[in-house]
Amino acid sequence: MRDRPNLLNDKAEEIRRSIFKMICDGGGGHIPASLSIVEILVALYYEVLNVTPATICDPGRDRFILSKGHACVTLYAVLADLGFFDKSALDTFGRRGSILGGHPDMLKIPGVEASTGALGHGLPFGAGIAMAAKMDNRDFKVFVVMGDGECQEGSVWEAAMFAAQHRLDNLCVIIDYNRLQAMDELDKIVSVSPLADKWRAFGWQVKEADGHNIKKLVDLCTALPFQPKKPSMIIANTIKGKGVSFMENEPIWHYRMPNGQEMRVACNELGIDPK
Amino acid sequence: MRNAYIDALYELAGKDERVLALVADNGAIVYDKFRAAYPGRFINFGIAEANMIGVAAGLASCGKVPFTYTIASFLTMRAFEQIRNDVCMQRMNVKLVGIGAGFVYSNLGATHHATIDMSIMRALPGMTVFSPSGPLEARKITKEAARIDGPVYIRLSVGGSPEIYEADYEFETGKGVILRDGPETVDAAIFTTGGIITEVLKAHGELRHMGINARVVNVHTIKPIDKDIIIASAAKTRVVITVEEHSIIGGLGSAVAEVIAENGIAARFKRIGLQGVFAGGYGTYDDMKEMNGLSANAIVSETIDCVNMK
Incomplete structure (x- = not known):
C-alpha cells in the first residue's frame, strides 16, 4: 500500500481531472485559479479540517471559507469526493437545475459555509465566525482561502486590522499567491508586494510555503496558531493553471475555454481519457 | 428616537444573550449603560463599515443577533455589497440601524444625509424596512426586529425627536x-x-x-x-x-x-x-x-x- 503523502498527491491529481472536466462540460469557469488551490484544499479537507458530512451543522465544526469564490469547482470536487453531496452533481455543474454554479451558494450546497464571488468578503465573514467562537469559548478554527489579487480590495485590510485587534488566533488565512489576476501580473497592475511584510505590519504571524506541497501545508495548518493571540497567515506560493502546461502562468487563460487541440493536450497532461 | 432604540436594545440584551451591539466609531455616551452591563457584547469596529457588516454576518452564522449601528448614509451605502451578499444573499439574521435619517444632520451636508437609503434597502431581497415616527415606535420596532429571523433595516432620526402618539397602540409589521x-x-x-x-x-x-x-x-x-x-x-x-x-x-x-x-x-x-x-x-x-x-x-x-x- 502506498503511503499517505503519495495518496494525497494522487487525490490532488484526481481533483484536477474533476475540475477540468466540470468546467469544460459546464461550458465555462475559472480553470487556472481553480487548479492553483488544489493542494491547499486537499491538505485542509483530507488532513486538517474537523468537519464531515455528518457535522455540517455542528456548532463546533471547523469552518472553511473560499473567499476567492471563482475557484469553487475545486471545492465542489473535494466536497463531492468526501461525500458532502452526491458525486453525480458534479456532472450538472453550471446547468439548469444544478446546485453547483460558477460561484458557491451556501444555501444550496451541503458543506459550503459562505456564498462568495464578490472579492474581499470572506475574511470579514470568517473573522466574525472566529469572534463568535471566542465569545462562546469554542475551540474550532476558521480557515479562509483568499486570492493575492483579492488583497487589492480595501475590505481585506479592514478585516486584517480587526482580526489582529481582537487577537483572533483561531483564524488562519491562506493566500493563493500565484502573482496573476484577471488581466495580467499583479506587479504590472497594482502590486501587493511585499505581501508578507504587509500582513506582518498589520499584526499577523506570517509563514510562507510551497502551495503545491501538501505535506508542508498540512504541517503548517496543524501547528496553529503560529503565535498565540495573533491571527495566522500562510502565503502559499502557487502556479496559476498548475498541471496544464500552456495555462501555467499565462494570464490570458483566467476565464477562457480551450479549443479542441488545446483540450487534447490538457487531457493528456492531466491523464483524462479524451473519449 | 435614538435613545428609545438604545434602551430597547439594552432590554433585549438582558433577555437574550445572543444580542450584540456593533458600532462603527459612534454612539459615545449613549451606549455607556450597554457597555457597562455587557462589555463583551459591544464591539466598536472603528471607521470600517464594510468590515462591520461582514463580521456581523459571520457572527450571525454562529447564532448571534448583531444589531449594527452607525450613521445611516455610511451604513447603507459604504457597506452596501456586504449587506447584499453577506447578509441578504446568505439570509443572515443581522439588524441594520441607521441614525440620521433624511437630512436631520442638517448643516453637515449631503455626505451625512440619508435620502436614498429606503430605496436601496427596499430593493434588497429578504430585507424588512422600518421607518419609525418617534420614540414609542422606535422602541416597538426594535423589539419587533429582534423577533424577526432575518435582515432588518431601521431608519432612525436623531435623539430628541418628539412623540407623535398620545397613547400606546398595537404595533404590527406591515400595518399602517x-x-x-x-x-x-x-x-x-x-x-x-x-x-x-x-x-x-x-x-x-x-x-x-x-x-x-x-x-x-x-x-x-x-x-x-x-x-x-x-x-x-x-x-x-x-x-x-x-x-x-x-x-x-x-x-x-x-x-x-x-x-x-x-x-x-x-x-x-x-x-x-x-x-x-x-x-x-x-x-x-x-x-x-x-x-x-x-x-x-x-x-x-x-x-x-x-x-x-x-
Missing part, C-alpha cells in the same frame, strides 16, 4: 396606522413616514382650518408595504399624497405608487420629498425642511393644489 382622519368625508389621503410626520400633522391641522379634511397614515413599515390601507384610502379619497424626508425615487412614494398602479386605482397622486436631488442648503433642521419643500406650509400648499385639481 391612521393618525388623523376626516370627520365624515376625506379630501385627501396623506401617507408619510419617519420624523417628518410632525410636519404632516401640523399641515393636517392647518388644512382642517381651511376646510380640507385629510387622512394621515403613518407608514412605519416601508417593506412589506401595507397594500390594504393604501387601496382602501385611495379608493375613498381619489387624492393620494406621500410625504417623505427622502428622495421621491424608490422610497415611500414609489412603494405607494406601485400599489396604486398595480391595483387599477385612478387617483390624483403627488409625491412630496426630494425631487431627485440631494438636500440643499445649511442651517437648522427646520431651515432644511423649508429649503427642501418639506415644511408644513409646503405640504399644505401641495395638498391644496392636488385637491383643487380634482
